[in-house]
Amino acid sequence: AQTVTQSQPEMSVQEAETVTLSCTYDTSESDYYLFWYKQPPSRQMILVIRQEAYKQQNATENRFSVNFQKAAKSFSLKISDSQLGDAAMYFCAYRSPQYSGGGADGLTFGKGTHLIIQP
Protein backbone atom coordinates (compact mmCIF):
# COMPACT_ATOMS: atom_id res chain seq x y z
CA ALA A 1 0.00 0.00 0.00
CA GLN A 2 1.09 3.51 -0.68
CA THR A 3 1.74 6.05 2.06
CA VAL A 4 2.05 9.81 1.87
CA THR A 5 3.90 11.81 4.52
CA GLN A 6 3.69 15.52 5.15
CA SER A 7 6.11 16.29 7.93
CA GLN A 8 5.08 19.91 8.51
CA PRO A 9 1.77 20.16 10.41
CA GLU A 10 1.89 23.95 10.15
CA MET A 11 3.85 26.54 8.20
CA SER A 12 3.79 30.32 8.42
CA VAL A 13 4.98 32.80 5.79
CA GLN A 14 4.88 36.54 5.29
CA GLU A 15 2.67 37.84 2.53
CA ALA A 16 4.59 38.13 -0.78
CA GLU A 17 7.27 35.69 0.38
CA THR A 18 7.93 32.19 -0.92
CA VAL A 19 7.13 29.02 1.01
CA THR A 20 7.80 25.35 0.29
CA LEU A 21 5.62 22.54 1.61
CA SER A 22 7.18 19.11 1.72
CA CYS A 23 5.70 15.75 0.82
CA THR A 24 7.25 12.32 0.57
CA TYR A 25 5.59 9.09 -0.44
CA ASP A 26 6.28 5.42 -0.53
CA THR A 27 5.28 3.19 -3.43
CA SER A 28 6.50 0.23 -5.42
CA GLU A 29 4.75 1.43 -8.56
CA SER A 30 6.65 3.09 -11.37
CA ASP A 31 3.72 4.98 -12.82
CA TYR A 32 1.37 7.07 -10.71
CA TYR A 33 -0.06 10.55 -10.19
CA LEU A 34 0.64 13.10 -7.51
CA PHE A 35 -1.51 16.04 -6.52
CA TRP A 36 -1.58 18.99 -4.21
CA TYR A 37 -5.05 19.90 -2.98
CA LYS A 38 -5.93 23.02 -1.05
CA GLN A 39 -8.76 23.10 1.49
CA PRO A 40 -9.63 26.63 2.63
CA PRO A 41 -12.12 27.33 5.43
CA SER A 42 -14.88 26.98 2.84
CA ARG A 43 -14.05 23.24 3.10
CA GLN A 44 -13.96 22.49 -0.61
CA MET A 45 -10.92 20.52 -1.73
CA ILE A 46 -9.46 22.43 -4.66
CA LEU A 47 -6.86 20.96 -6.98
CA VAL A 48 -3.74 23.14 -7.00
CA ILE A 49 -1.39 21.17 -9.20
CA ARG A 50 -0.92 17.73 -10.71
CA GLN A 51 2.19 15.75 -11.67
CA GLU A 52 2.37 12.58 -13.71
CA ALA A 53 5.25 10.39 -12.57
CA TYR A 54 6.33 9.60 -16.12
CA LYS A 55 6.95 13.29 -16.81
CA GLN A 56 10.37 14.55 -15.85
CA GLN A 57 9.41 18.18 -16.13
CA ASN A 58 8.11 19.75 -12.94
CA ALA A 59 4.53 20.99 -13.14
CA THR A 60 3.83 24.70 -12.81
CA GLU A 61 0.57 26.60 -12.37
CA ASN A 62 1.07 30.35 -12.09
CA ARG A 63 2.57 30.97 -8.61
CA PHE A 64 2.53 27.27 -7.74
CA SER A 65 5.26 24.88 -8.78
CA VAL A 66 6.48 21.49 -7.68
CA ASN A 67 9.87 19.92 -7.20
CA PHE A 68 9.31 16.31 -8.17
CA GLN A 69 12.19 13.98 -7.31
CA LYS A 70 11.06 10.52 -8.40
CA ALA A 71 14.08 8.63 -7.13
CA ALA A 72 13.80 10.29 -3.73
CA LYS A 73 9.99 9.93 -3.78
CA SER A 74 9.64 13.58 -2.94
CA PHE A 75 7.01 16.01 -4.20
CA SER A 76 7.27 19.47 -2.65
CA LEU A 77 5.06 22.46 -3.44
CA LYS A 78 6.50 25.93 -3.79
CA ILE A 79 4.19 28.92 -3.49
CA SER A 80 5.71 32.17 -4.75
CA ASP A 81 4.48 35.65 -3.87
CA SER A 82 2.22 34.27 -1.12
CA GLN A 83 -1.19 35.89 -0.87
CA LEU A 84 -3.70 36.01 1.97
CA GLY A 85 -6.03 33.83 -0.08
CA ASP A 86 -3.43 31.05 -0.05
CA ALA A 87 -4.12 30.41 3.64
CA ALA A 88 -5.55 26.89 3.87
CA MET A 89 -4.81 23.26 4.63
CA TYR A 90 -2.70 21.74 1.88
CA PHE A 91 -2.91 18.02 1.23
CA CYS A 92 -0.48 16.04 -0.85
CA ALA A 93 -2.15 13.05 -2.52
CA TYR A 94 -1.10 9.95 -4.45
CA ARG A 95 -3.11 7.98 -6.98
CA SER A 96 -2.36 4.70 -8.71
CA PRO A 97 -2.95 4.53 -12.44
CA GLN A 98 -5.22 1.53 -12.20
CA TYR A 99 -7.34 -0.12 -9.60
CA SER A 100 -5.48 -3.17 -8.38
CA GLY A 101 -8.20 -4.56 -6.18
CA GLY A 102 -8.36 -5.32 -2.50
CA GLY A 103 -8.52 -1.88 -1.02
CA ALA A 104 -8.42 1.85 -1.31
CA ASP A 105 -7.44 3.06 -4.72
CA GLY A 106 -8.95 6.45 -4.59
CA LEU A 107 -6.66 9.18 -3.44
CA THR A 108 -4.19 8.48 -0.64
CA PHE A 109 -3.76 11.70 1.29
CA GLY A 110 -1.04 12.97 3.57
CA LYS A 111 -2.07 14.43 6.92
CA GLY A 112 -1.94 17.96 5.63
CA THR A 113 -0.02 21.16 6.27
CA HIS A 114 -1.82 24.18 7.67
CA LEU A 115 -0.44 27.23 5.87
CA ILE A 116 -0.73 30.58 7.61
CA ILE A 117 -0.11 33.80 5.69
CA GLN A 118 0.95 36.73 7.83
CA PRO A 119 0.10 40.20 6.48
Next chain:
Amino acid sequence: DTEVTQTPKHLVMGMTNKKSLKCEQHMGHRAMYWYKQKAKKPPELMFVYSYEKLSINESVPSRFSPECPNSSLLNLHLHALQPEDSALYLCASSQDFFDLGLEGNTEAFFGQGTRLTVV
Protein backbone atom coordinates in the same frame (compact mmCIF):
# COMPACT_ATOMS: atom_id res chain seq x y z
CA ASP B 1 -19.28 23.39 -15.39
CA THR B 2 -16.67 21.89 -13.10
CA GLU B 3 -18.82 21.79 -10.01
CA VAL B 4 -19.74 19.05 -7.64
CA THR B 5 -22.76 20.16 -5.64
CA GLN B 6 -23.57 18.71 -2.24
CA THR B 7 -26.71 19.23 -0.20
CA PRO B 8 -27.35 20.01 2.53
CA LYS B 9 -24.34 22.03 3.65
CA HIS B 10 -25.09 21.38 7.31
CA LEU B 11 -27.12 18.61 8.94
CA VAL B 12 -27.92 17.90 12.57
CA MET B 13 -29.61 14.59 13.25
CA GLY B 14 -30.55 12.44 16.18
CA MET B 15 -29.30 8.90 16.56
CA THR B 16 -32.70 7.46 15.59
CA ASN B 17 -33.19 9.65 12.53
CA LYS B 18 -32.94 8.69 8.88
CA LYS B 19 -31.46 11.27 6.55
CA SER B 20 -29.74 11.42 3.18
CA LEU B 21 -26.83 13.35 1.76
CA LYS B 22 -26.92 14.24 -1.91
CA CYS B 23 -24.22 14.87 -4.46
CA GLU B 24 -24.57 15.93 -8.08
CA GLN B 25 -22.17 16.53 -10.96
CA HIS B 26 -22.75 17.32 -14.63
CA MET B 27 -19.23 16.86 -15.95
CA GLY B 28 -19.94 13.45 -17.46
CA HIS B 29 -17.72 11.81 -14.86
CA ARG B 30 -18.23 8.09 -14.45
CA ALA B 31 -16.61 7.69 -11.04
CA MET B 32 -18.02 9.18 -7.85
CA TYR B 33 -16.73 8.96 -4.31
CA TRP B 34 -17.75 9.51 -0.71
CA TYR B 35 -15.08 10.60 1.76
CA LYS B 36 -15.34 11.21 5.49
CA GLN B 37 -13.17 13.91 7.02
CA LYS B 38 -12.71 14.51 10.73
CA ALA B 39 -11.39 17.85 11.96
CA LYS B 40 -7.74 18.51 11.08
CA LYS B 41 -7.44 15.12 9.38
CA PRO B 42 -7.23 14.15 5.71
CA PRO B 43 -10.27 12.73 3.95
CA GLU B 44 -10.81 8.98 4.29
CA LEU B 45 -12.31 7.07 1.39
CA MET B 46 -15.65 5.40 2.15
CA PHE B 47 -17.16 4.32 -1.16
CA VAL B 48 -16.40 4.43 -4.86
CA TYR B 49 -18.95 4.10 -7.63
CA SER B 50 -17.76 3.44 -11.14
CA TYR B 51 -20.29 3.46 -13.97
CA GLU B 52 -23.07 3.52 -11.36
CA LYS B 53 -21.86 0.31 -9.74
CA LEU B 54 -20.36 0.13 -6.27
CA SER B 55 -16.70 -0.69 -6.78
CA ILE B 56 -15.20 -0.10 -3.38
CA ASN B 57 -16.65 -0.23 0.12
CA GLU B 58 -13.93 0.53 2.61
CA SER B 59 -15.45 -1.57 5.41
CA VAL B 60 -17.93 1.15 6.20
CA PRO B 61 -20.63 0.28 8.79
CA SER B 62 -24.02 -0.60 7.36
CA ARG B 63 -25.59 2.47 8.96
CA PHE B 64 -24.12 4.25 5.91
CA SER B 65 -25.79 3.15 2.70
CA PRO B 66 -24.67 4.61 -0.63
CA GLU B 67 -26.82 4.80 -3.72
CA CYS B 68 -26.10 5.90 -7.27
CA PRO B 69 -29.46 6.46 -9.04
CA ASN B 70 -27.79 7.63 -12.25
CA SER B 71 -24.44 8.78 -13.55
CA SER B 72 -24.89 12.32 -12.23
CA LEU B 73 -26.20 11.61 -8.75
CA LEU B 74 -24.79 10.00 -5.65
CA ASN B 75 -26.63 9.65 -2.35
CA LEU B 76 -25.53 8.59 1.09
CA HIS B 77 -28.37 7.31 3.27
CA LEU B 78 -27.83 7.61 6.99
CA HIS B 79 -29.63 5.62 9.68
CA ALA B 80 -28.98 5.05 13.38
CA LEU B 81 -25.75 7.01 13.38
CA GLN B 82 -23.51 7.46 16.39
CA PRO B 83 -22.03 10.71 17.70
CA GLU B 84 -18.60 9.61 16.47
CA ASP B 85 -19.98 9.70 12.93
CA SER B 86 -20.06 13.49 13.18
CA ALA B 87 -17.71 14.75 10.47
CA LEU B 88 -17.47 16.52 7.14
CA TYR B 89 -18.68 14.25 4.34
CA LEU B 90 -17.14 15.05 1.00
CA CYS B 91 -18.32 13.90 -2.39
CA ALA B 92 -15.95 13.81 -5.34
CA SER B 93 -16.02 12.75 -8.96
CA SER B 94 -13.48 11.94 -11.63
CA GLN B 95 -13.67 11.07 -15.28
CA ASP B 96 -12.94 7.40 -14.86
CA PHE B 97 -11.83 5.34 -11.88
CA PHE B 98 -10.36 2.21 -13.37
CA ASP B 99 -8.36 3.74 -16.17
CA LEU B 100 -6.41 6.82 -15.27
CA GLY B 101 -3.95 6.49 -18.09
CA LEU B 102 -5.41 9.18 -20.27
CA GLU B 103 -4.03 12.71 -20.16
CA GLY B 104 -6.30 14.92 -18.11
CA ASN B 105 -8.20 11.94 -16.79
CA THR B 106 -6.79 11.88 -13.34
CA GLU B 107 -7.93 14.47 -10.91
CA ALA B 108 -10.93 14.33 -8.63
CA PHE B 109 -13.26 17.30 -8.23
CA PHE B 110 -14.69 17.78 -4.77
CA GLY B 111 -17.87 19.29 -3.45
CA GLN B 112 -17.99 21.63 -0.47
CA GLY B 113 -19.09 18.87 1.81
CA THR B 114 -21.89 18.33 4.30
CA ARG B 115 -21.05 19.12 7.90
CA LEU B 116 -22.87 16.37 9.82
CA THR B 117 -23.51 16.52 13.55
CA VAL B 118 -25.07 13.53 15.28
CA VAL B 119 -26.66 14.33 18.63
